[in-house]
Amino acid sequence: MTSIKTRKKLIEVALPLDKINEAAAREKSIRHGHPSTLHLWWARRPLAAARAVIFAQMVDDPASVPEEFPTPEAQERERQRLFRLLEQLVQWENTTNEEVLESARREIRRSWARHCLGAAAARLSDDEIVAAINAGRMPALPGFHDPFAGGGALPLEAQRLGLETYASDLNPVAVTINKAMIEIPPRFAGYEPVGPLPPGERQATLHADWSGAKGLAEDVRRYGAWMRAEAEKRIGHLYPRVKVTSEMAADRPDLKPLVGQKLTVIAWLWARTVKSPNPAFADVDVPLVSTFILSSKAGKEAYVEPIILGGRASRPPQVAGETPALPGTPALPGYYFTVKVGKPPESAKNGTKLARGANFRCLVSGAPIGDAYIKAESLAGRMGERLMAIVAEGPRGRVYLPPTEEHERIARSAQPLWKPDQPMNRDTRDLVSGRGYGFFTWADLFTPRQLVALTTFSDLVAEAIEKCRRDAIAAGLPDDGVGLDASGTGALAYAQAVGVYLAFAVDKGANYWSSLCSWHSGRDTVTSTFGRQALPMVWDFAEANPFSNSSGNLLSGCEQAAKLLTNLKSPSNGLALQSEAQSQTVSHNKIISTDPPYYDNIAYADLSDFFYVWLRRMLKPIFPGLYATLATPKTEELVATPCRHGSREKAETFFLEGMTQALENLARQAHPAFPITIYYAFKQSETESDGTTSPGWETFLEAVLRAGLAITGTWPMRTEYTGNLKKATNALASSIVLVCRKRAADAPVITRREFLRELNATLPEAMEEMINPGGAGVSPASGNSQDGRALRHSPVTPVDLSQAIIGSGMAIFSRYAQVLEADGTPMTVRTALQLINRFLTEDDFDYDTQFCLHWFEQHGWATGKFGEADVLARAKATSVDGLREAGLVAAGKGEVRLLRWPELPAKWSPKTDSCASVWEALHQLIRALNQGGESAAGALLARMPSRAEPIRALAYRLYTLCERRGWADDARPYNELVAAWSGIEQVAGAARVAYSQMKLDV
Structure with a gap:
């Protein structure tokens, strides 16, 4: 060669x-x-x-x-x-x-x-x-390798692009996901299904298309249907239908057509309870409910109404048709629940909740129930639950019904024969166990009925594998006894492959079958356990019916796995294996793109144990080495978790050293013809008071440079999901893709002055290229921009420019062995970022003004996502918190917006706000002009003469921007200020003379 x-x-x-x-x-x-x-x-x-x-x-x-x-x-x-x-x-x-x-x-x-x-x-x-x-x-x-494979998107796409693909991860759950996506489908490509058709289904054609993994997908459907049918025979009695009675319909016209019908239940809605803290009601289990709203859809509103009874030993009237109470069953004390339709009262919105966290009121006495009391009751084992409502499948949508004693009794009758009693980590607040609410093991997250369902389905996976093996032998596959883990392709391996996807369907069900699932009143559905990257407490939870047709049913998981398999047409082979990134040798001469852990953003190992305990029960016979341990590996996991290492400082040291070793390993093994690409996302809560950087970002960059890598580019990519439950959180929208190559072994050492000289020579041109790609001097015929210039890339938006340009600065910094400060010490990554940040704008404005200006260019006065604001603020050497404290922005519920001039305080003074930004000074001047005319504006300008030129420059800049965007109303205040500037300056000059004569300190 x-x-x-x-x-x-x-x-x-x-x-x-x-x-x-x-x-x-x-x-x-x-x-x-x-x-x-x-x-x-x-x-x-x-x-x-x-x-x-x-x-x-x-x-x-x-x-x-x-x-x-x-x-x-x-x-x-x-x-x-x-x-x-x-x-x-x-x-x-x-x-x-x-x-x-x-x-x-x-x-x-x-x-x-x-x-x-x-x-x-x-x-x-x-x-x-x-x-x-x-x-x-x-x-x-060359092959492709992702040493932090996680959810498998990168290995899957490398395989789709024709590369032999390798995925490794320390976490067994991640490894299994990657096996299911890149390793198993190519091995069984072209196999025809072996399972019998479910009852009622007919084969569409005699010669169906079983190319790719379509045959495997069909068997996942068929054996999934068999599992559901078998499970319903065994535990269907625990999930009864609900009968609509005439008593239920007495004051519910919507139920009258349904009287006598038995409806399939979608979910049972439960409220957790504790004993009332009021001594007079100490024997009453009162509900802890975050909301009584069942449906908030317009025209379909429904809500729970608690009825407080006069006598504490009273109970609601027996519902006709209901199974009588068992002998010795205690009467329902103090209150009962009913369900109403129509617009709910305002009091229903917050249930019995008084404030954020575990702060409620006693339903029967009104006494407050605080966090400490609830924790003490739950840790003592006295937290219970009470059925609050039933959601059923009606002929025209959801039907909300009151609880019945029969349904509550049946739920309580479930007796699991096995449960995952592995302990949860009680030292992290990412898990509900760390909040002190009486959850000690993974089994504690599930109701007895849910445990029975999960163990039943888990056991049926093994039975389905054996059934599939026999069917595969009958269909002609070799009975060689070689399993999936040993790279088999015969009957046993194929049956185990089907079993992997069935296990995923059960595991996916577990995400909807825990007592940490809630009912979403806006979408009328059960939300999953992991609405976000944590396991928070859920006070009023939804228990989904695995035999319904709604969220959380078993067949849905099977169907989703089958659809994915149908879409996989892998042109090359893949291999997924368990390995530490620091020591693996898979990367040798491979193309590498990877998405490593983000400092302390996500407790992957702790969270994945939720699934691991069930996958281990189902898949240990298939992958004995992968599922050998009782829980996922924790000690070696590359995240900065203080509870594991004793302090934040030790955790940061562990992360830096481990990530450096991992990246050194990649730099040493990566194929020299290709750069390495590394994804990294930020966590906004890491923003420090100076706003310059974050510990996670700074520490990660330090690891990249220590590993001997030079950064040749950074690209901001919209990779973070901000929908559903994350809409109300300060979630980030972007990851930064670092493009790296191995730094030259003979890289020189330069001084701080030389570094600054290179920044001065490079960054202005780099930023102009990002803002104005293509530039001048290129043939119009060669490009596709509106003005005829060629585009080397699409223009980088203002919110992303700040991060993209860091790549140009860090490319300079990282190509040298060291950059030495004046005293001979090596420059830190933090200092380099601070120096680069100073070149991120062509303006001489202060950092807060730079943020406001670029945010305005992107959003005007409208709201934007907190994550975007956080990325931009950090790059401008400020922070969202600092901007909010300065009175420049409003921030909350995951959104940020600039404050308009009428919202600024009328009694503002530059004397008392010596650190005021040019942005604030400009808009205070606009406020003064609109409310008091040129005299008021001139008097204000006289108190800040040194800011006159920056204020006017910013006004011109904003007016031009608004005019270019067609924002006529927004442009008007700046136009008026510019038009009145001469008069304002005359008033300001006269005022300054008067102040001087009166010897006033303005």
Whole structure:
């Protein structure tokens, strides 16, 4: 093989960033056939972003191929062609479009041929390149490896792009997910289903298409249906239908047509209870309810109404048709629940909750019930639950019914024969156990009925595997006894493969079958246990029916697994294995793209034990090594968790040292022809008072540089999901993709002055290129911008510019062995970021003003996501909290907006606010002009003469911006200020003279 110099890849030069981000954001709302529906994993990367990044890190930038594209114009035309292919490649509709995918694979092969053959590759067609690889005249494409594989998006997309793919992770749950996506489907490609059709189904054609993993998908459906039917025979009596009685319909016209019918229950809604703290009602179990609202949909409102009885030994009248109370059953004391339809009273909104956290009121006495009391009661084992309402499947939607004694009695009759009694981590607040509410083991998160259901379904997985094995032998598959873990392809391995997806369906059910699921009154459905990346307490929980047709039913998990398998047409093999990133050797000569843990954002190991305890019960016979331990590995996990290491400082040291080792391992083994791409996301709560950086981001960059990697680019990608429950949290929208290459062994040392000189020479031009891609001097025919200039990438938006430009600065910093301060000590990453931040704007405005200006460019006066504001504020060396304290923004419920001038305080004075920003000074001046005319504005300007020019410059800038955007109303105040500026300055000058004569300190 000819020795060819390393060529720059597309990702190191340009990307159609807006199209990639648009596709990534859109993908978050796609469910059918998406890998995220197979099994929950936290912080998954969108497939669009993963596919784009891997493609762009493998394909040559045209400027690095002068033998084929000798002029800038030719290079730009080729770059635009690659952009158009990338824009097609990231669309969800093209995920299985073989024509588009094969076009991408051809570009990857051509770039690889250039690396292997140099200029000679230009003379070869794609067929000739493939033939050369197959004949051994040219090396095969390198494999791909993700050493922090997690949810598997990156390995899956690498495989889709034609690469032999390897995925490793320390966590057994993550490894199993990756096996299910990249390892198992190619092994059984083309297999026909072996299971019998479920009763009532007919084969559509005699010769169905069983290409890819479609046959495996069909068997997952068939054996899933068999499992459900068998489970209903065994435990169906624990999930009875609910009968609509005439007593229920007495004051409910909506129920009258349903009287006498038995409806399938969707969910039983329970309220947790504690003994009343009022001594007079000490024997009453009072409910802890966050809301009594059942449905908030317009025209379909429903709510629970608690009825307080006069005598504490009283009970509601027996409902006709209800099974009589068992002898010795205690009377319901103090109150009972009924269900009403129509607009609920205001009091129903907050249930019995008084404030955030565990703060409630006693339903029968009104006494407050505080956090300490509730924790003490729960730790003593005195927290109970009481049925509050029943949600059923009606002929025209949800039907809300009052609880019945029969249904509560049946639920309490369940007796599980096994339960996961492994202890939960009580030292972390990511788990409900850490909040002190009496949850000690994983079994404590489930009701007895849920435990019975989960153990029944778990046991049926093993039975389904054995049934499938027998059916596979009958269908002609070899009975070789070689299992899935030993790379088998016969009857046993195939049956175990089907069992993996059935186990995932049960595990997915567990996410809906715990007592930490709530009822979503806006969507009328059960929400999953993991509404966010934690296990918080749920006071009034929803117990889903696994035999219904709604959220949490078993067949839904089977169907989602089958749809994913149907979409997988893997052109290459994959392997998933358990391994530490610090010591693995899989990366040798591989292409590497990875998404490592984000400092202390997510407690992956602690959270995944929720699933591991059930997967271990089902899959240990299949993967004995992977599921050998009682819980997932914790000690070696690369997250900065203080509770594991004794302090935050020790946790940070552990993370830095471990991540450095992991990245050193990657830098040492990665294929030299390709850059390494690393995803990293921020956690907004890490923002410090100076707003310059965050411990996680700074520590991670430190690890990257210590590992001997040089950063050649940073790309902000819209990868974080902000929908559903995260809408009300300060969630982030972006990850930063770092593009890295190994730093030269003979990298020089430079001084701080030399570093600043390079920043001065490089960053202004880099930022102009990001804002104004293409620039001047390029042939109009070569580009596709509106004014005829070529676009080397899409314009970077203001909110993302601040992070993208850091890449240019860190590229300078990281290419040197050291940057020395004046005293000879090495410059820290923190200092380098602070110096880079100073070049992030062409304006001389203060940091708060820079934030406000760029936020206004992006959002105007409208609200935006907190995560975007946090990323921008950090890059501008400020913080959202600081901006809120300064009175510049309003922030809450995951959103941020700039305050308009009428919202600013009227008694503001620059004397008492010596650190006021130019932004605040400008808008206070506008307020004074509108409320007091030129005299008031001039008097105010006289008190801050040094800010006159920056104020006017900002006014011009904002007026021009508003005019360009067509924001006529927003432009008016700035236009009025500029028009009145001469008069304001005259008043200010006169005022300053008067102040001086009177010797006033203004």
